Amino acid sequence: MNDNHTQSTNGLMDQIDRIVTLWQRARPDLNFDSTQVIGRVVRLEYFITRRVLQDLARFDLNVGEFDVLAALRRHPPCFQLSPNQLQSMVLISSGALTNRINRLESRGLVTRAQADHDRRGVIVTLTDDGFRVVEEAVKNHLAAEAELAGTLSAEEQQQFAALLKKMLLAVED
Known part of the structure; x- marks a missing residue:
């Protein structure tokens, strides 16, 4: 340039x-x-x-808590995942994930229960309150993204997204 x-x-x-x-x-x-x-x-x-x-x-919510709620929300109809599945989606350590789940559980936004298929396993489920919170948070998040990207035309956004994707693919593991 x-x-x-x-x-x-x-x-x-x-x-x-x-x-x-x-x-x-x-x-x-x-x-x-x-x-x-x-x-x-x-x-x-x-x-x-x-x-x-x-x-x-x-x-x-902080970003990490939002990530956990959003990951659960993307898995209908039961909105539940194992901690291992969640960990792979939010890319954090198991200890950090446990802390996030603890905070969300204490607020009544998720529950933790023993998995039906594995007595040693745990399943994390989005509660009704968690569903309501993440639905509103996602709507606000998408509106903010649209506002931030709104200085670019639709075509420019597509071009920019493609260029950023090209860069990310070169560095992602």
């Missing part, structure tokens, strides 16, 4: 443009094209996370 990028956004400079400009002056021998991309992704992640946390706070 070069000065054409700044010109294509009507001469407006964001924080990344300012940082890159300073680096180009200090180290004209280096290429900062990747900073134009990665810096913006990192900066967007900050603003997206801040917005998500604000929205989830309305439901007295």
Whole structure:
């Protein structure tokens, strides 16, 4: 990327443009094209996370708790999963998952019971209250995502999603 990028956004400079400009002056021998991309992704992640946390706070949830409720909600009709299944979906340690389940269970949003098919196994189930909370939280979450992505046209969103997917596929395990 070069000065054409700044010109294509009507001469407006964001924080990344300012940082890159300073680096180009200090180290004209280096290429900062990747900073134009990665810096913006990192900066967007900050603003997206801040917005998500604000929205989830309305439901007295943190991101991890929302992830557990959402994983259960995506598994109708019983809305239940084993801790191992949940752990693979939310990609955290078993100890961290146990803490999340404990907090959600204490609030009456999930229950834990012995699995019918395995006396040693446990099954986590979304309660009616948990279902109501996650339904509202998901609606708010999707509205926030739409608002954040709304500066891009539908075609631009598809292009951006495809480019981000390409980058993720190259680094995901």
